[in-house]
Amino acid sequence: MTTLLHIDASARSGRSGTDPHGSHSRRLSARFVEQWQKARPGDRIVYRDVGQHPPHPVTGEWIHAAFTKPEVREPWMRNVLAESDALVDELLEADVIVAGVPMYNFGVPAGFKAYIDNIVRVGRTFGFDRSRQGLPYWPMLTDMHKRLVILGARGDYGYEAGERIAHANHVEPHIRTVFGYLGIENVHGIAVEYDEFGDERLKASLAQAERRIEALVEELATSLGTTTRLPDPA
Template identity: 85%
Template sequence: MATLLHLDASARPGRSDIDSHGSHSRRLSAHFVEQWRQTRPDDRILYRDVGQHPPRPVSGEWIHAAFTKPATREPWMYDALTESDTLVDELLEADLIVAGVPMYNFGVPAGFKAYIDNIVRVGRTFGFDRSRQGLPYWPMLTDMHKRLVVLGSRGDYGYEPGERMAHANHVEPHIRTVFGYLGIEDVHGIAVEYDEFGDERLQNSLAQAERDIEALVAELAEKLDSARRISDPA
């Protein structure tokens, strides 16, 4: 049995296939999870809605607490890190992270940025040692073989590498950089475009994204099953 962590970051509360003003990224992430449940019904699903319930932004107290060694932390420091610890624990439990992340002003929504800031934790998801030769920091999740799927939505079009708006896409590149820093480098991305146009191109993009999700679910489920067979040949 594997664990899937399902994240949603849209400010819109509904799904565009159910609600008239619902979120496309929520629609895509839900479609992925629904397909996954059909393929692997025994897997555990964790859910975190950072769009409707964003984590608290990092504060000066948070930074002080996070960079104080656990053995010397005062009680208030543990309180300051409680929410962050919960988010990190969920990330560590997950074999697969599926994140619905729309593009807001060329970047990630504020709630997802707050989530990122809470899971990038010295001593828990990355290591740091000033005396270490070369780079003083290193990823701590590399050997956990986690996979990340980013399911996005964009108002305009042409944000893929080599296309007309690729230079303005600070969503997937940012997410890949952050999670790669932690040691999660197996990253897949699917996004809907043309939302601002609302015409046939949007509908075609949604339909293609859902087909791509179904193919990706089959691919990742097979990889997971293959890895299990190798680790447990009996």
């Protein structure tokens, strides 16, 4: 059985097309999960909403606890790291991570940044040894064959590689860098653009994103050995 970790990071609680002022990224991530369940109904789905329920930000005490060897941690250190441990456990158990992450001021939402800071954990998701020859850091999730899907939404347009404002996109590149640092390099990205315009271009972008999601679900589900074929998109 495959475990899919579904993360939403939008500050908006609803989904566009369904709820007033709903989130495009939530709409896309929900679409992905719905299609996945059709293809692989026996898989386990774990949901984490860091937009509505953001993890606590990293503090000095958190850093002190995280860089203290587990066997000598005091009770307060274990308490400080409890939320982070739960988030890391979810990540380690997941085979596929689907993250709905909108662009806020050219970067990721604060809740998702807090999530990142909680899962980048020395001794759990990356290793560190000052005496190690070469680089003292190494990824710990490399051999787990995890797949990451980033589903985004942007107010403007032209953020893809080679386009007019690709240099201002600090969402997908940031996420790819962080998860690659942990050893997750099988990454796919799909995003809606033109949100601030709200015209036919937004509708076309949404339709294109949903078609790409359907194709990606079938590709990934098939790679995991599913025997259930998705219906052709209408």
